[in-house]
Amino acid sequence: MLGDDATKIGVLIFETAEGNFDFALNLQAVEVIRQALSKIETHLTKGKISNLD
Secondary structure: OEEOOOOEEEEEEEEEOOEEEEEEEEHHHHHHHHHHHHHHHHHHHHHHHHHHO
């Protein structure tokens, strides 16, 4: 985990036959996407329930 006061970055290190490579993720962006997908899921679930009535 890297970061400063404003930004948190998660770093994944993958080991391959040809060597390692790092993959960095902005954790705030990941959280925004997670929240958006949760709201979409809730909306779609409510739509399915109301369509069954």
